[in-house]
Amino acid sequence: MPATKTNWADLESRYYMRTFNRQPVVFERGEGCYLYDDEGKSYLDLVGGIAVNILGHAHPVIVEAITEQAKKLLHTSSLYYSEPQLELAEWLIQRSPADRIFFANSGAEANEGALKLARKYGKTRRNGAYEVITIEHSFHGRTLATLAATGQSKYHEPFAPMPDGFQYVPMNDFAAMQQAVSAKTAAIMLEAVQGESGVHPHTREYLHQIRKLCDDNNVLLICDEVQCGLGRTGTFYGFEQFGIEPDVITLAKGLAGGLPIGAFLAKERCAVLEPGDHGSTMGGNPVCCAAGIAAMKYLESHDLMGNAKRAGDQFVAEIGNLKASLPGITEIRGVGLMVAFDTEQPIAAEIVKQGLKNGVILNATGPNTVRMVPPLIISSGEVEKAVGLVAESLQAAS
Numbered sequence: 001m002p003a004t005k006t007n008w009a010d011l012e013s014r015y016y017m018r019t020f021n022r023q024p025v026v027f028e029r030g031e032g033c034y035l036y037d038d039e040g041k042s043y044l045d046l047v048g049g050i051a052v053n054i055l056g057h058a059h060p061v062i063v064e065a066i067t068e069q070a071k072k073l074l075h076t077s078s079l080y081y082s083e084p085q086l087e088l089a090e091w092l093i094q095r096s097p098a099d100r101i102f103f104a105n106s107g108a109e110a111n112e113g114a115l116k117l118a119r120k121y122g123k124t125r126r127n128g129a130y131e132v133i134t135i136e137h138s139f140h141g142r143t144l145a146t147l148a149a150t151g152q153s154k155y156h157e158p159f160a161p162m163p164d165g166f167q168y169v170p171m172n173d174f175a176a177m178q179q180a181v182s183a184k185t186a187a188i189m190l191e192a193v194q195g196e197s198g199v200h201p202h203t204r205e206y207l208h209q210i211r212k213l214c215d216d217n218n219v220l221l222i223c224d225e226v227q228c229g230l231g232r233t234g235t236f237y238g239f240e241q242f243g244i245e246p247d248v249i250t251l252a253k254g255l256a257g258g259l260p261i262g263a264f265l266a267k268e269r270c271a272v273l274e275p276g277d278h279g280s281t282m283g284g285n286p287v288c289c290a291a292g293i294a295a296m297k298y299l300e301s302h303d304l305m306g307n308a309k310r311a312g313d314q315f316v317a318e319i320g321n322l323k324a325s326l327p328g329i330t331e332i333r334g335v336g337l338m339v340a341f342d343t344e345q346p347i348a349a350e351i352v353k354q355g356l357k358n359g360v361i362l363n364a365t366g367p368n369t370v371r372m373v374p375p376l377i378i379s380s381g382e383v384e385k386a387v388g389l390v391a392e393s394l395q396a397a398s
């Protein structure tokens, strides 16, 4: 009897929470910057699992690291010392302005930990200050506290009342930030380059002003590097593009090249968490950390940061050329391999749909905005091909 093909869309609609508007495609495997669906069709992947698959799909160094670690030990918890966890901790601390690290499982969890650290810092070092100021249109995660930190009211409304202690100010508006800082402020939290809002960088001047404001007021600066960190902007951390150093850094997404992981890092002077304050059963799991070590070593040894800068510049230049030949693109933004363009008409979702037909995976961050956060290994030829497919998809959507 011929095997009947499972209807995955049907299963999802019957059993899964109604949380996702999924694209109508089932990916079966991936290799490099390409994904392949259940009919063998190939797609050039410019989403990379939402900025996660920094080494692309099925990279041999990640596969080998996971396989070797899985044969030895999957999990013990952090009640005991763990070789991969501590090796990755050392690697990251040696390449960051921070002194201590804690591993979690996701970006939201990394930010949640950083927010707890800021609250404890405020309680013990700043007369009980507890408030965290964040930036409008930011995105920091889906747990209650990280949602409250996220400067987008559309995400708050279904779950109100939100946890107390958050304030939002417009991006790059230093006067507003100055006004918002008070005796209650424990920390300012921001993405050096906002990702989910559609690739919006802060200005250098603003970030330097914020750094000084924090220093003058004993307020912590937390940089959420979940999306803009790990080489994507052309430097290891996104904030390095602007010449500032935060007190606290959060990481996730690409850190283990595709396995779940998150981390928050802090300078010694504000690493105030003590035994009992925080924990995570799976955080810093040996397999995820082994993948993390492999991903980070490859990132460094193969100059993927340099490639992110070169490929990102190529994207911006080539989409810029499209702007001349294809009316409808209003703006292109890019910092390394965080690239987005805006369209005059609200056709971003349609561009994504046409992209799937044409064999390119794109992501709409708003009705008029298409974002690209591909693997950092993407080649110049692949960028050229991708821009051709974007052009075709844009034309079909217009």
Ligand SMILES: Cc1ncc(COP(=O)(O)O)c(C=O)c1O
Residues within 6 Å of the ligand: 050, 106, 107, 108, 109, 111, 139, 140, 141, 142, 191, 195, 196, 224, 225, 226, 227, 228, 252, 253
């Ligand atoms: C800047 C930023 N912070 C936090 C998060 C949340 O990460 P996660 O989905 O791993 O919880 C995201 C996710 O897109 C993000 O872009």
